[in-house]
Amino acid sequence: MKKIISIIVFGILTLQLAAQVPQERKPSTLAFHVFYNDFNTAQQIKTSSLNNVLKNHLWSKIGEMQTGFGINYLKGIRNKIDFVATLDGSWTDYLYEDGTSNGSNQFLLDANAALNFKMLTDKHTLVPYISSGVGVSLYQGKTGFYVPVGAGLQFNVFNEAFIFTNIQYRYALTSTVNDHFYYTIGIAVNIGKNKIKPAEIVEPAIKVISNKNIAISVYDEATGLPLLNVEVTLSGSDNQQQKAFTDAGGKAIFSSITPSDYGVSGLLNRINSSTQNIEKSAFETEENQINISLTHNDPQFTLKGVVINKTQNIPEENVVITITNDTKQTMISEQSHSENGNFQTQLEAESDFTLVGKKASYISNIVKVSTKGLNRSATLFVNLELDIEEAKVGQSIVLNNIYFEVGKATINTAFSTDLNKLVQFLKDNNETNLEIQGHTDNTGSLKLNNKLSQSRANSIVDYLVKQGIDRHRISAKGFGQSLPIADNSTVEGRAKNRRVVIKVMQ
The missing domain is CATH 2.60.40.10 (Immunoglobulins)
Structure with a gap:
């Protein structure tokens, strides 16, 4: 079971290679070390238990172990994974699984390949790691295979060298090899150069700077409504200015503007709007138009x-x-x-x-x-x-908003708004003369209506004269009920017939 577990552990650690990102790797390194093979402790654990060995202090002393020397070749394959090849040699009285030995020292040759999975990169002073691999041994002409699994520390105390120590448990895969502990300490020296993956060269994006339209929108600050006829000024860094006026949507557009730094301002009703700056970098986008918003604060x-x-x-x-x-x-x-x-x-x-x-x-x-x-x-x-x-010559215009007291020619000026527009017309058209015509409905006698219509026309002339109009430019004529424009048999018709008409004269 231990052998199967060891193989699985080795496989899992090996698969971690795919998860590593290549960065700085350990250069080719040659190491020399001394090691100790401890067969007795492993045998004690197998025949009793680890707890019994620790409790009764049965762990072998250094003098009871077999000593040897070896060399290592190390090479980084990832920034935290090193490949290690080891060749060991020692004179050993080999302890077999059944507890027997040769009774004399014979030469034991070991070779193995392993991977060191480091917890930190080699930039750190103290680097812990775990290791796993596969090994082969040759003893008295017999070949055996084993799986070394262990842990170690790497001390980076020199620029081009480091000290390392390692402890392994070597699981036997064949009957010609026995389980045993393996302890080592050594020194390693770099014999190659650091292999650093060259930085990926990223070509800088080509910035496309081209002429663009600039759209300026101006809004009322209080209500957010777009403003019409704002004079918008686009000022360049060369002091050149372009002007445009906003449309009904509050927008002014400057077409095909050359990339540069610009200032934007607005003016409406002699009041300046807010200002904005456009930097040249704004022209580096893929958009065809640069949009800017201004606000205008007018209390009116x-x-x-x-x-x-x-x-x-x-x-x-x-x-x-x-x-x-x-x-x-x-x-x-x-x-x-x-x-x-x-x-x-x-x-x-x-x-x-x-x-x-x-x-x-x-x-x-x-x-x-x-x-x-x-x-x-x-x-x-x-x-x-x-x-x-x-109001052309010969044309007659009805003035609807002139009011008289009932049955009288007295004008109620508080409600007679058309009188003032008549005054204004005469002042604005100095060459124009008017005839003021009075009309009544058929209520009352013909004589009375003729007199009333004339009196009311005269009252209007008098009012106009008081407002500064030359009397020679205006005349009055009463027509009584003789020229109805509606049916006098209805209330509505009689109301239309009671009217004042102005006729434009030469």
């Missing part, structure tokens, strides 16, 4: 408006919008875009505003908007629609 609200041609119900281009801050009594102007009639401006917080459009031969609605009570952290955009209506 953004008014997004559109001017609509009320006559044709389409966006109207090139309209100048006057925006008055009624709270702070300040004024700014914007112009609607030629493509879509849109306009955009900034509104201060906690303020009321009045907006009116200006374009030759057009009359504009007047719109009120307020930022009072709005939370800037939740709201960025204030949206509105501004209506304008074409």
Whole structure:
């Protein structure tokens, strides 16, 4: 059974070769040693027990052992595994398994090959190891085989040499060999050079540096919404600058930019955005585009408006919008875009505003908007629609939002918002004259309605004159109930017939 176990142990240790990673190995080494064969102790253990031998101090003394000399050849096959070939010779009175011996010393020749499995590499001063192998002996013309299994220590106390000691138990595989202990101590000297596996040469990756697009996205810091018309500047290390404006998605793209270091900044409403730096190394990626984000912190609200041609119900281009801050009594102007009639401006917080459009031969609605009570952290955009209506010579326009006291010609100016847009139209179009026409429904007498319509038209003329309009540019005419535009038999029809119309004159 011991023989089978020894063979299995040797096989397992040998298989560990596959798990080792080649690194620094022991060079070719030649060793000289003295050894002692102890047959008696092994025989005592076999006939009794190891415990009995230890308890009764039956372990052989050095003087009772057979002494010999030998040489070793060692060669590292892995950083922690050495191959060892040993040749021993001694004059021995061989003790056989049955306890008999020759009675005289005869020459014993041993040769074995083994592997030392080291716990540490040879870089350490003290290196423990275990060993296993296979051996052959020749004694009195008889050949025998055995398995040496043991452990040892290697003392690396010299640069090119080391001292070693080893203890083995040699299991007999044939009847011509007997089990015995084997003790040795020796010195080994390097006779070859360290064999170090050359480091694997890794070719450095070739960095591809090429022109790339740079996409800059700008967002409102408070709400995270993308910002339109931000002026984005791309500044190179050579102080050259490129500029672009963000689109409706808040993005500006610079195409085919040469690899270098760049700075990125933004400007909107005279307020600078955050800045970012782009290093040249950013161009070393495989991506075709470098994406950068900026934030913009503006405490004001953004008014997004559109001017609509009320006559044709389409966006109207090139309209100048006057925006008055009624709270702070300040004024700014914007112009609607030629493509879509849109306009955009900034509104201060906690303020009321009045907006009116200006374009030759057009009359504009007047719109009120307020930022009072709005939370800037939740709201960025204030949206509105501004209506304008074409006012060509000979064209008549109904003013719906002019109110009079019942049966009187007194204007209720608090609700008559169309009066102010009429004033603005006349101021913006100095060459235009108007005829103010008054109309009533059929309630009451014809004479009374004629007089009432004329009086109301006169009241409007008087109001316009008080607002600075030259009286010679405006005239008044009352038509009473003579020109209805709806059925006077219904409430809705009579309401439509009670109206003020302006007619554009040469």
